[in-house]
Amino acid sequence: MTRYLININNDCNQCMECVEICQNKVLTEEFINMVKITLKDKHHYFRKYVRGCTCCESCEDICEQHAIWIIDPEWEEL
Ligand code: SF4
Ligand code: SF4
Known part of the structure; x- marks a missing residue:
């Protein structure tokens, strides 16, 4: 199974709209909170x-901040 790369800047x-919409429960409040803690440390964006x-x-479509994108x-590699 392909593993996609989630990016959040x-x-x-932390509006959690993406958590609500994620049908696969990949995004959770814990995930978003962890991302924000990581981003406080001067990282421009988070990738996982x-x-x-x-x-x-x-999640990309619902995010009004345009803060999340999937690769x-x-x-x-192309
Ligand atoms: S990534 Fe976007 S939709 Fe998800 S919590 Fe952050 S601002 Fe809200
Ligand atoms: S693209 Fe976003 S909403 Fe869809 S399964 Fe992946 S993390 Fe969840």
Whole structure:
């Protein structure tokens, strides 16, 4: 199964809309909170390979901050 790369940048305001929409429960409040703690340490964005994400892009569509995007690692190799 492809493991997609979740990216979240500092514009995330922890609204949790993406948590609500993620049908695969990849995004959770704990995940978002952990990301924000990581981003406080001067990182511009957070990246993590995740299992279970189907790259449905619902989280990207709902995020008003445009703070989250998903990358298929195979695209990067093209
Ligand atoms: S929808 Fe966007 S701003 Fe809201 S918690 Fe998710 S990534 Fe952050
Ligand atoms: S792309 Fe879909 S499955 Fe993957 S994290 Fe976003 S909402 Fe969840």
